[in-house]
Amino acid sequence: MKKSILKFARKPRIVSTYSVVGHLEKEGPLGECFDEYCKDDKFGKESWEKAESEMQRRALCGALKKSGFIDTELDILLAGDLLNQCIGSNYALSNFDTGFLGLYGACSTCSEGLLIGSCLYGGGVINSCAVVTSSHYCSSERQFRFPLEYGGQRAPTAQWTTTGAGAFILGDSGRVEICEALVGKVIDKGINDINNMGAAMAPAAINTLKRYFLESEKSVSDFDLIITGDLGFEGSEILKDLLLDEGIDIRKNHVDCGLMVFEREKQDVHAGGSGCGCSAIVMASNIIPNLEGKTIKDVLFLGTGALMSPMSLSQGGTIPAVAHLVRLKSVN
């Protein structure tokens, strides 16, 4: 069998992380963990799109400051977001004097960035990089669904796009390493309900996780957490059910970034959080600090993305999805 799990001659460490969020995220269960927030979600800017860019800029500035790097010392920036033409990243990163590679993987972009960054560092091509991703509830709603002013009713299976940006500096030092990764395949199971991304993404997460277990000969119990980001409530239930049918029981150690970031029923976010920023802020503010503190030691992070397009859906298309895996471990 061909080996698909990517292994690294030298394993990148996570030097620092930084999270910037909106008010609803600040009011959620992880509120205390985030580095920075803005009460009106505008971050001093006059449009939601510019606010999103500003979040990315602040996230990268914050992560750089914590790491001790300055931008010109970094080898590469890897970034992406949900906005058309990835303008969140493009504008934000024109402020930094570092080469930039733009990514698009919908909500999987954070994992895609960590994966590519790890490969570049792991192969010795670079010595450091930053990964930055973001999403904003207000810019996403008007791009993918309706302008907020329309006041559309949300379906129970719909997820709530997180307002947040997370940044990660990869390099030589730090107490968490990325030791393996697995690139997701595009999986299209014919789901075409724009209000049920979880159902579209769950099969992609299943495909990646099963391939990882098969090739690594590891199993669920080898990991403290299996983190998906972000299937939400609906997708997480589908994931757990379908895996259980195949004899893989992840119920005890599965968490989903979309379910961690909000108190779902109390905050009225329906199926939970989503967006390029969701897994980024949860990883940056909670999972990685817990790995640093050794309350957890070995986790699989599956960033899931619904490669959804309003244009394609209007043409009767389906929602393909992808899930990239990175394995993170505590180190001394």
Add this chain to the structure above:
Amino acid sequence: MKKSILKFARKPRIVSTYSVVGHLEKEGPLGECFDEYCKDDKFGKESWEKAESEMQRRALCGALKKSGFIDTELDILLAGDLLNQCIGSNYALSNFDTGFLGLYGACSTCSEGLLIGSCLYGGGVINSCAVVTSSHYCSSERQFRFPLEYGGQRAPTAQWTTTGAGAFILGDSGRVEICEALVGKVIDKGINDINNMGAAMAPAAINTLKRYFLESEKSVSDFDLIITGDLGFEGSEILKDLLLDEGIDIRKNHVDCGLMVFEREKQDVHAGGSGCGCSAIVMASNIIPNLEGKTIKDVLFLGTGALMSPMSLSQGGTIPAVAHLVRLKSVN
């Protein structure tokens, strides 16, 4: 000074290339070089977006067939396009049983894919990959400007989005190697004319080329060709003029993919070709075959991208741009 040029412990070879184009490209100066074309630009599909996906699918199938690989033997697919949510790639590549990493770099995406693929191979993380990018005149016009039915008049400085997809297989064998690369920075010189992408992109190409020459201590005469893709007429003139002001004369060996793909005045394409497909089909059908045949031996390819967004421009924004460099050489 920090080293920014990426070098590879082992240099990837271009195993095969394949180009799929529309009718206008087929009628252009490189018409005979393309592997496949479609008379009505629809490729048997009912929408322009689906036609674009079909081009990508065919391009990858063609490159795989020429290479002798099958999809499950490839380690990774790297792909992107100009469409919102990169649906050209997402739908096309759900047909292949290989991990997929989505990229967004506007018209620079072909160079971005070759660069990342080279880094992954060069660092020993993978042994093979495919890079695929596409653009379609009709899907781009309605997304970025106006639906064709509107019949809008084009500005003289506007470029014509190429209808085409190019695919490249990187691996161990082949007569062309990628030996170096340099990641572009996001350069924003305040250009905000949606009909003059060349002016927005030229400064990015200048930034990357000057950084390459400075660090490598090489000069224009060390290369048979300096290929930009795609600045068009306007951008190419700006590039040559501004470089000349700094004592760098590339006039004798500069070519631009946007100027190679069409006979500009005769085909009424104003400033020349553009789009993720433009440099991909020119590299796949002309530059790389010429390197294989040794009529040229050592070239710099600067893929340029205008990170332009109709949304941002409507908010008074500018057009940031990026240019990634890869150096290709003939080998035995």
